[in-house]
Amino acid sequence: MKEKALLVGIVLVMAGLASANFFVAEKKEVNISMISQEYTIKAIKAKGHEHLLRVEGKEIKNAFRPIAKPMNIPVANTEDTEYHPTVASSGTTLFAGYAYSTSLLEQDIYMVLSTDGGQTFTPAGYWTVEGVEDYPSFDHWGGNTYYGTFMPDPNTPYTYLMRINDITDTATWELVYYDWSSYGWYDMQAPTMACHNSQDPWEFGVIGFI
Structure with missing residues (x-):
């Protein structure tokens, strides 16, 4: 027994x-x-409903400023330290950017261009946006077209989209901002630009923020 x-x-x-x-x-x-205990795995169901986010992009007029072109330049030609560089390439054309602080309360995104595979860089210009901007991110869409973004001033509800329609002609460069204040969103960080040209031209890709 x-x-x-x-x-x-x-x-x-x-x-x-x-x-x-x-x-x-x-x-x-x-x-x-x-x-002897039994364990059951249950799926966690999301609460709430899906929300469609929609804000209208508004172009910032006359935001681009050209940079004086020196006789010889490695990449940047500024008096102080440049921060957080980025670069996008389409082969022999390289579009680079960095953050440059002109004062304690002002920091802008500067851009330089190389058309010889990076052997020389020519200053292109910078965006005159109020506040402290940082961490630019650029990507090549196709042909002479590039897109970009950067981290906005943390005290603002804005995100920015750079439209570089023709990298060789700064007159075609545009800067658009999106106001997210209606959602209570501020201090967007860690910007990332990713392009894909398989769809319509206005479907340029994705901008990511935290």
Whole structure:
């Protein structure tokens, strides 16, 4: 009778192990009460409803400023330290940018261009946006077209889109901003620009922020 009870006990323990579905590390003692418990995995359902986010992009007029072109320049030609550079390439054409602080309360996104595979860079210009902008991110869309963005001043509800319609003609460069104040969003960080030209021209790609 004891042998039968022992056999039944072993079967129950093995059944408990099968239903628990977990691994036990190398131990000399095993807690039987834990093994006999049953575990169920349940999916976590999202609460609420999907929301369609929509804001209208507004072009910033006369925001671009050209930079004086020196006789010889490696990449940048500023008096102080440049920060957080980025570069996008379409082969021999390289479009680079960086953050440059002109005062404690003002920092802008400067841009330079190379058409010889990076052997020389020519200053292109910078965006005159009020506040402290940082961390530019550029990407090549196709042909002579590039897109870009950057981290806005943390005290503003804006995100920015750079439309470089023709990299060789700064007159075609545009800067558009989006106001997210109606959603209560401020301090957008870690901007990322990703382009893809498989769709219509206005479907340039994706801008990511945190």
